[in-house]
Amino acid sequence: MTTTSATPQMSRSEALALRYGDGPVPLAGPWNDQIAALLSHRSVRGYRPDPLPDGTLETLVAAAQSAATSSNLQVWSVIAVTDADARRELAEIAGGQQHIVQCPLYLVWLADLARNSRLGQSAGVEMQAIPYLETFMLAVIDAALAAQNAVVAAESLGLSTVYIGAMRNDPLRVARLLGLPAGTVGVFGLCVGYAADSEAGEVKPRLPQATVLHRERYGREDDPGLRAVYDREMNDFRLRNGLPPQTWSELVLARLGRLASMNGREVLKDVVRERGFPLR
Amino acid sequence: MTTTSATPQMSRSEALALRYGDGPVPLAGPWNDQIAALLSHRSVRGYRPDPLPDGTLETLVAAAQSAATSSNLQVWSVIAVTDADARRELAEIAGGQQHIVQCPLYLVWLADLARNSRLGQSAGVEMQAIPYLETFMLAVIDAALAAQNAVVAAESLGLSTVYIGAMRNDPLRVARLLGLPAGTVGVFGLCVGYAADSEAGEVKPRLPQATVLHRERYGREDDPGLRAVYDREMNDFRLRNGLPPQTWSELVLARLGRLASMNGREVLKDVVRERGFPLR
Numbered sequence: 318m319t320t321t322s323a324t325p326q327m328s329r330s331e332a333l334a335l336r337y338g339d340g341p342v343p344l345a346g347p348w349n350d351q352i353a354a355l356l357s358h359r360s361v362r363g364y365r366p367d368p369l370p371d372g373t374l375e376t377l378v379a380a381a382q383s384a385a386t387s388s389n390l391q392v393w394s395v396i397a398v399t400d401a402d403a404r405r406e407l408a409e410i411a412g413g414q415q416h417i418v419q420c421p422l423y424l425v426w427l428a429d430l431a432r433n434s435r436l437g438q439s440a441g442v443e444m445q446a447i448p449y450l451e452t453f454m455l456a457v458i459d460a461a462l463a464a465q466n467a468v469v470a471a472e473s474l475g476l477s478t479v480y481i482g483a484m485r486n487d488p489l490r491v492a493r494l495l496g497l498p499a500g501t502v503g504v505f506g507l508c509v510g511y512a513a514d515s516e517a518g519e520v521k522p523r524l525p526q527a528t529v530l531h532r533e534r535y536g537r538e539d540d541p542g543l544r545a546v547y548d549r550e551m552n553d554f555r556l557r558n559g560l561p562p563q564t565w566s567e568l569v570l571a572r573l574g575r576l577a578s579m580n581g582r583e584v585l586k587d588v589v590r591e592r593g594f595p596l597r
Numbered sequence: 598m599t600t601t602s603a604t605p606q607m608s609r610s611e612a613l614a615l616r617y618g619d620g621p622v623p624l625a626g627p628w629n630d631q632i633a634a635l636l637s638h639r640s641v642r643g644y645r646p647d648p649l650p651d652g653t654l655e656t657l658v659a660a661a662q663s664a665a666t667s668s669n670l671q672v673w674s675v676i677a678v679t680d681a682d683a684r685r686e687l688a689e690i691a692g693g694q695q696h697i698v699q700c701p702l703y704l705v706w707l708a709d710l711a712r713n714s715r716l717g718q719s720a721g722v723e724m725q726a727i728p729y730l731e732t733f734m735l736a737v738i739d740a741a742l743a744a745q746n747a748v749v750a751a752e753s754l755g756l757s758t759v760y761i762g763a764m765r766n767d768p769l770r771v772a773r774l775l776g777l778p779a780g781t782v783g784v785f786g787l788c789v790g791y792a793a794d795s796e797a798g799e800v801k802p803r804l805p806q807a808t809v810l811h812r813e814r815y816g817r818e819d820d821p822g823l824r825a826v827y828d829r830e831m832n833d834f835r836l837r838n839g840l841p842p843q844t845w846s847e848l849v850l851a852r853l854g855r856l857a858s859m860n861g862r863e864v865l866k867d868v869v870r871e872r873g874f875p876l877r
Contacts, residue, residue, distance in 0.1 A: 332659075333659060336659060336662065336663055337659075343655040343658070343659055344651075344652050344655055345652050345655040345656040345659050346649075346650050346651050346652020346653050346655060346656050347650050347652065347653055347656055347754050348656065349753055349754065351631055351634070351749070351750070351753035352656060352659075352660055352750050352753060352754075354631070355660040355663050355664075355746050355749065355750055356659060356660065356663045357663075358663045358664065358665070360665055369626075370626050370627050371624075371626050372624050372625050372626020372627065373626050373627055374810070375623040375624055375625040375626060375806065375810075376625040376626050376627055376628065376632060378623070378806055378809070378810045379612075379613060379616060379617075379623055379625050379632075379636060379806065380632055380635040380636065382616065382803040382804070382806065382809060383616055383635050383636045383637075383638045383800075383803070384635075384638065384745060384748075385638070385640050385748070385758075385759070385760050386803075387760070387762045388762075388848070388852050389801065389803075389831075389845070389848065390848075390849060390852060390853070391803060391804050391809065393809065394809045394810070394811060394815070395809060395810055395811070396811045396812070396813070396814070396815060397810065397811070397812050397813070398813060399812075399813065400813055403813065427815075429809075432808070433849050433853055436824070436846055436849050436850070437849075437850065437853065437854060439821070440846065440850055442850050442854045443854065444850075444853045444854055445853075445854060445855055445856045446852070446853045446854070446855070446856060446858060446859050446863070447853055449859065449862070449863055449865065449866070450865050450866040450869070450876075451765060451859060451862035451863065451865040452853070454737060454765075454784075454865070455762065457734060457737060457738065457741075458737060458738075458741045458762075458784070458785065461737075461738045461741035461742055461745070462741055462744075462745045462760075464742075465664060465741070465742045465745035465746060465749075466635050466745060466749070468664075468665070469631070469635065469745075469746070469749050470631070470632050470635055473629055473631035473632060474627050474629065474632075478665075479665070480665050480667070480742075482667045482668075482735065482738075485731060485734075495811075495813075495814050495815055496814035496815045497815050498815060501815065504734075504738070505738065520663075521669065523662040523663070523666075523669075523671060524662070524671050526655065526658055526659065526662065528712070529658070529662060529671065529673065529674045529675060529709075530654070530655075530658045530674070530675055530677065531674060531675070531676045531677070531775075532676070532677050532679075533676070533677070533678060533679065533680055533683065533775075534676070534775050534776035535674070535676060535707075535775055535776045535777050535778060535781065541719070544716070551669075565669070566716055566720065568668070568669065568670075569670060569713050569716050569717075570716070570717065570720055570722050570724075572668050572670060572726070573670070573713055573717065573724045573725075573726045573727055573732070574717060574722045574723065574724055574725060574726070575725055575726070576725045576726060578726060579726050579729065579731060582729070582731035583726075583729055583731065583877075585729065585730050585731040585734070586729070586730040586876065586877065589730070596730075596866065596876075597863075597866065
């Protein structure tokens, strides 16, 4: 049932072809199985109920703690939620994403300045740098680097994951539910578990590399030609995977063009402030 | 000179002992070489001038693009900087960090809402969701997840890295230098290269796992006892590695207790706004 090592023996050309679809494939150089594994990542939204081997959580968090952290400040925390009622409420906050209830391990990653604030209090030192946007960003970045290491570790064990940005739909409710102190806020969630058989999907193609990689100075390589190729690619990907047709451009316009698609996150600034980050 | 695969054959107990030092070692479960490699991460601040094999940049960016990205919006970009004058200026912005000049590959990671804004413009759609703090955060998180995948890929190739948060000391100067359009901002930099022989240092111990990992609800496991152990550990680590003594608590108080230690980042909110993110 469980595996303790992934066997992603995809060749470089195969892995790149899946990741870039019909778009131009970059002239990648050095390669190994670990890189093949990174390229084979897919977000999975359906899980078997099978429990994880003992100690999996601790392994993933050890990997997470091994990521870089700005000045070793370690301004993040993670909450492992197993309680079924809490899962249901978290799924509700996330607009009904049932994989939050299904997966055997659900993690909520926090930007956490509370720990270091308490350290300041006990030392009688005013923590002058904490109220700034910079320090909030630093905590968000710390949490993201840590979580991505946990994802890489999980996938190396044959597990699947999906990030849940929708924790930001209602961070105050997440905070009440998880007993979060001021100076902490849930940045995103992460489902971890064994992919359901129905979830054996394809790697999702990304934008051509020339669109995101610039040399020396910012270029404008996202020309309409490249985008048209990717639009077709993503539309075909959706059709192949049983989803309604939608080009990438249509997705971007739907997701960023309408305030309604923010699902409450348009008040995030006020909410983050209420969680104890002045964002000066 | 170059290697194409890491050989981190550290045992679980060895890797955990290095990562947690004298603190309590978590009861980690499943294990493999990939996880051992994640645990053996060290940030490296001195590089040999040796060039990278052809195609290394493209391999790393393919790994970066394979990380999860919220709703597949892909709101990040990366600039590869090789020009020596530009490197010197970036090092100056970062307070004189010479590894930015030394390393064969320097990457500046951007939160990039400009690309999707242009898409809106060409479609004649007002991108209502773009001006919000939420969408800026989403771009910062996307960039961090992507960069961490690049770090994992680089280390799997025997390369070393260090994140450079100090790009945020002066994002306007970074933007002028790299020709960044409105709606983009450098979130952090990343040095990639072969560690100088002098850099064969130790893995840096982290806080006890019970301090950052909470179960069901946020706990207060960062009790003074655990912190005292870690304080001693970090002080000893510094002495063993030829650095002036400093406990972790002293580091946190020095870094977050004084506005002066922000090196200009206390104005980041205004600067990010000037870069075209209203942060509504």
